[in-house]
Amino acid sequence: MRFVTGILTALGFVLMAGSAQADENIDCGYPLNQAERSYCAEKALEQAEADMSAALTRALAKMTEVDSTLPDHLKGSPDALETAQIAWLDFREKDCTAYSFPFKGGTRGTELYRNCMIVMTMQRTDDLNAMVDDYGG
Structure with a gap:
């Protein structure tokens, strides 16, 4: 039995190593x-x-730049953005969990969760880039 277990363990390591090489050859345009x-x-x-x-x-660099030109009572944009980003990351995780919840535990649930995370992250990136543009890019 130990021999079989040893062979299976060794085979697992070989397959994992082969998988890492195979990952490099995956065409993500057509998985x-x-x-x-x-x-x-x-x-x-x-x-x-x-x-x-x-x-x-x-965005933080732009807000820091703008903050440096403002009177003290209007300063704080970079800190506010950092706080907002932390809250957004928490929201994204909870929102995607809720979105994928009916399929939790299955392949479909994992796929829905990850796709939600991708879409929301891309939207947040667009929002942050727009913020930089709004502040004079």
Whole structure:
């Protein structure tokens, strides 16, 4: 039995290593199965979050710049934005959980949750970029 367990464990490590290499060859324009769809969605979420982070950095820099020109009683935009971003992240997680809740525990629930996270993150990025434009880009 130990021999079989050892073989299965070794096979698992080989499959995981092969999977990492296979991930690099996935065409996210046409994912063929659930594993590929999950991989591509995860990559899309990572990219959306990176884009949002960059937009937030630009918005904070712009607000800091604007704040420096304001009288003391009007200062505080960067802190307000940071507080809003924390609240938005909490809202996004709760909203996507609610959206996907009827399918919780299944593949469909995970897919709905992740897609919701991607869409909301992209919308937030657009909002942050618009904020920078509104403040004189």
